[in-house]
Amino acid sequence: QSVLTQPPSVSAAPGQKVTISCAGSTSNIENNFVSWYQQLPGTAPKLLISKDDQRPSGIPDRFSASKSGSSATLAITGLQTGDEADYFCGTWDDSLSVGIFGGGTKLTVL
């Protein structure tokens, strides 16, 4: 059971928007930066978002993220079939003194 809670799955049609939530606590999300990762089937994870809402070079602006209190949200607009993947949130936990990940959310583009 992960310290960060994500929905197991989300789905939406091509072209639509989807959001993925990541719920934590004061010891992690609220007082630390959140990052988001995309893992396409059979590949290594890739950084989508760092420092709560910063897109690394090469990440399309269809991907955005926000944080409020002890929760964070990843939004993907203009969904494409190529976006089908597992998405993970991550942050540092001050109580555990380690990095932590959410359990992951499987995105299906119908």
Next chain:
Amino acid sequence: EVQLVQSGAEVKKPGSSLKISCKGSGYIFNNYWIGWVRQRPGKGLEWMGIIYPGNSETRVSPSFQGHVTLSADKSFTTAYLQWSSLKASDTAIYYCARFAGYCNTKCYYYGLEVWGQGTTVTVSS
């Protein structure tokens, strides 16, 4: 280009030892923490720990403390993950990744910004 290249797949028996590697290139290896992440078959990502190659300082998750050893060789720009006695439950893909951020009394973690391709470890009798 910043790259992390990991060693190849391993098949080992329970109780055996193993050391896998992660070679960095395209950046000053000593100046960035390297993290290790486990992914068991069909499961999510688990944070194992981080190492700073500049001085080999480590921060290992309590869940893995005592079972794995993190090390680094600056001269070879390579980080290592090592087991002295493998268990079947160690069967997983292991990823290394460059840690964006820094650590002093606590760690300020911006993200894992560059990932290796993963090393599959299978432990079976």
